[in-house]
Amino acid sequence: MAKIYAICDKNLLDEFNLSLKEYIKIAKYFNVEWIQYRDKKSTIEEKRENILFLKKLWQKPLIVNDFIELTQFADGVHLGQEDILDFINSFGLKSRYEAIREIRKIVGKKIIGISTHNEDEIREANILDIDYIGLGSFRETKTKDVKSYLGNNFSKLITLSKHPVAIIGGVRVYDDIDVDFKAIGKDLIIKGITYN
Secondary structure (H helix, E strand, O other): OOEEEEEEEHHHHHHOOOOHHHHHHHHHHOOOOEEEEEOOOOOHHHHHHHHHHHHHHOOOOEEEEOOHHHHHHOOEEEEOHHHHHHHHHHHOOOOHHHHHHHHHHHHOOOEEEEEEOOHHHHHHHOOOOOOEEEEEOOOOOOOOOOOOOOHHHHHHHHOOOOOOEEEEOOOOOOOOOOOOEEEEOHHHHHHHHHHO
16 A cells, blocks of 8 residues: 655645644644655745754654755755756756766765656666655646646556655545555645544
8 A cells, every 4th residue: 555655835734724733733644654845935944944843743754845955954855857957957967867976975865756757757767876756747736837647657657667656746645556655735635624
């Protein structure tokens, strides 16, 4: 059975008027395995404070989305394809392989995950020093601008990965998916509010 990888999206928490403390209560109720803190609007200092607050309440892995410099306060980092390209361009690197090698030097043994969307990205991820891939988008989602959805193709793509897979994008709490992790954002909040 797939473990739940909760996407703690600050925009969604604000939309539902939910505190970080209340979110952790929901995560514990659903026996979440990992939490990813995603925050596209706060300052770096606010993000740091929120991560430190979450770490006080959450003993399992806490992953930070996008911001490699905040990994020192968390258990790992999740990067999108665009984030890796930005890193390549910023440091004059030649490939994703070089970028991940440099990121690994920065974060050490902490968790590194990257987003993938197709066979080519999965095959490339197979040679990278990462700990898991996010694969998506599973279905339509309002929190990201996604042009295509995996639909039933996801099961074939999962078998191509040498790393554990977190299915992402529109995943729901009660989806029965044969994968390592179900990355769930909005539906976890909705179900959590309903049950608590």
